[in-house]
Amino acid sequence: ATISPIPQPPTLPIVGNAHLVDKDLPINTFVNLAKQYGPIYQLTFPGPRTSIFASSLELVDQLCDQKRFRKNPKGVLKEVRHLVGDGLFTAFHGEAAWDIAHRVLVPAFGPAKIRGMFGSMADITSQLVGKWERFGPDYVIDANEDFTRLTFDVITLCAMSYRLNSFYSLEMSPFIKAMSSYLVECGNRARRPGFMQTYFSRTANVQFEADKKIMLDLTHEIIEKRKANIKAGPNDLLQLMLTSRDPVTGLGMSDENIASNLVTFLIAGHETTSGLLSFAVCHLLDNPSAYAKVRTEVDTVLRGEPIRPEHLGKLTYITAVLRETLRLRPPLPIFTVESVAEEEIVTCEGKQYIIPRDASTNVFVTQLHKDTSVWGEDAEVFRPERMLNGGFERAPVNAWKPWGNGSRACIGRPLAWQEALITLACVFQKFDLVHNDPAYQLSYKYTLTVKPRDFFIRAIPRPGAP
Numbered sequence: 092a093t094i095s096p097i098p099q100p101p102t103l104p105i106v107g108n109a110h111l112v113d114k115d116l117p118i119n120t121f122v123n124l125a126k127q128y129g130p131i132y133q134l135t136f137p138g139p140r141t142s143i144f145a146s147s148l149e150l151v152d153q154l155c156d157q158k159r160f161r162k163n164p165k166g167v168l169k170e171v172r173h174l175v176g177d178g179l180f181t182a183f184h185g186e187a188a189w190d191i192a193h194r195v196l197v198p199a200f201g202p203a204k205i206r207g208m209f210g211s212m213a214d215i216t217s218q219l220v221g222k223w224e225r226f227g228p229d230y231v232i233d234a235n236e237d238f239t240r241l242t243f244d245v246i247t248l249c250a251m252s253y254r255l256n257s258f259y260s261l262e263m264s265p266f267i268k269a270m271s272s273y274l275v276e277c278g279n280r281a282r283r284p285g286f287m288q289t290y291f292s293r294t295a296n297v298q299f300e301a302d303k304k305i306m307l308d309l310t311h312e313i314i315e316k317r318k319a320n321i322k323a324g325p326n327d328l329l330q331l332m333l334t335s336r337d338p339v340t341g342l343g344m345s346d347e348n349i350a351s352n353l354v355t356f357l358i359a360g361h362e363t364t365s366g367l368l369s370f371a372v373c374h375l376l377d378n379p380s381a382y383a384k385v386r387t388e389v390d391t392v393l394r395g396e397p398i399r400p401e402h403l404g405k406l407t408y409i410t411a412v413l414r415e416t417l418r419l420r421p422p423l424p425i426f427t428v429e430s431v432a433e434e435e436i437v438t439c440e441g442k443q444y445i446i447p448r449d450a451s452t453n454v455f456v457t458q459l460h461k462d463t464s465v466w467g468e469d470a471e472v473f474r475p476e477r478m479l480n481g482g483f484e485r486a487p488v489n490a491w492k493p494w495g496n497g498s499r500a501c502i503g504r505p506l507a508w509q510e511a512l513i514t515l516a517c518v519f520q521k522f523d524l525v526h527n528d529p530a531y532q533l534s535y536k537y538t539l540t541v542k543p544r545d546f547f548i549r550a551i552p553r554p555g556a557p
């Protein structure tokens with residue numbers, strides 16, 4: 092069969108296609124290029140490095156075959172390794188530390204363990220609700236900030252029994268500021284030629300190191316405190332990492348790998364979940380009928396009482412809202428694989444293309460989730476009903492990939508899910524949420540994840556709410 096060249100926009104010397112990429116919102120460039128060049132296209136970055144973007148179900152079905160393709164960090168994720176090394180998220184394919192940490196940590200995300208986190212999650216949620224109640228209906232809430240306080244406090248409390256008390260401070264935690272600027276710089280580094288990195292990015296490099304230090308200092312503080320009192324330590328993720336042995340090799344996790352995974356949880360554990368919550372609220376405010384159904388469900392299921400674990404399984408409509416939000420606004424818009432063999436041939440719309448192993452092959456989830464052959468002509472519309480009555484289960488297995496793929500898919504899924512359900516139920520039980528600016532138009536803020544930009548709301552206490 093004949094092989095076709097992968098479509099690509101014209102390149103410039105040295106920078107390749109890097110000049111095309113919007114510095115603030117790379118994702119917009121990638122969406123526009125997908126509209127222009129179709130379900131597969133490629134860009135060249137300094138290095139030179141080739142990035143292939145795939146966005147149809149036909150292609151993603153092939154890229155999610157773990158016998159042919161696997162995760163192996165390159166580009167941006169390789170830059171993030173400066174901070175989190177061989178932690179779960181950024182481990183290279185075949186790195187021994189991944190296998191050990193994965194086997195040690197998977198049980199910590201089982202149903203009973205997640206259920207055990209219910210009280211901590213409800214505790215932090217009550218702090219968010221308490222803040223909004225006390226500030227009152229005229230207070231303008233930066234939704235991203237308060238959802239980030241919530242998810243950050245939840246992950247530190249659930250994973251390491253550490254209270255950050257973010258709701259008692261008007262400033263965001265220094266860790267969060269450092270993390271945003273660090274992740275943005277990782278993206279910049281991945282698009283910069285090497286000589287510019289060394290000679291022309293001194294200020295950025297100093298900031299990069301300073302941000303890294305802030306994050307590692309907090310992590311080491313938490314680890315040292317626990318080690319000092321390890322016998323009396325609570326039964327959480329940190330304790331598990333410090334005390335467990337891998338059932339296969341009999342080895343424990345190294346101190347360095349524990350620190351890497353702790354920072355990994357701090358980052359991966361909150362940034363995405365807070366994006367999911369902001370997007371969900373934003374879509375509900377723009378969809379009065381979906382909003383009304385959420386509220387009816389909360390009132391019927393909770394009956395004016397504080398949320399309990401047994402309520403969660405009954406929140407069917409909110410579950411559909413979360414699934415639909417992850418479809419239309421996946422907080423991680425892209426995940427990246429490489430071919431297992433030196434090269435692989437993929438088929439797309441009757442044509443064949445070569446995927447070399449050294450390319451970064453991006454599953455462009457944001458575009459995949461708008462495939463009209465799966466979701467219909469209204470794929471761009473927020474409509475939770477499409478996820479109800481078996482709609483979600485009927486979708487092809489690789490059509491909805493907000494958690495990544497296979498053995499490298501998100502380990503934190505059940506934690507994020509329970510947290511999101513509790514938060515939405517408690518917030519809509521207590522408040523009538525409104526846009527602060529009724530003319531607000533959703534646009535993106537980008538670090539490595541996406542969130543709604545400048546999204547401000549007000550929370551009006553509901554009469555008669557418990």
Ligand code: HEM
Pocket residue numbers: 162179180181193246355356359360361363364367421422423426427493494495496498499500501502503504506507
């Ligand atoms: C991996 C999404 C919440 C920890 C991933 C990946 C995605 C993802 C797409 C795969 C990345 C890749 O292939 O490169 C999300 C979303 C979340 C969320 C959308 C919330 C809505 C969480 C939480 C935690 C977490 C709460 C921690 C408790 C991780 C870790 C990995 C991962 C450790 C790496 C797994 C591995 O490779 O072994 N996540 N995540 N995530 N996530 Fe999440």
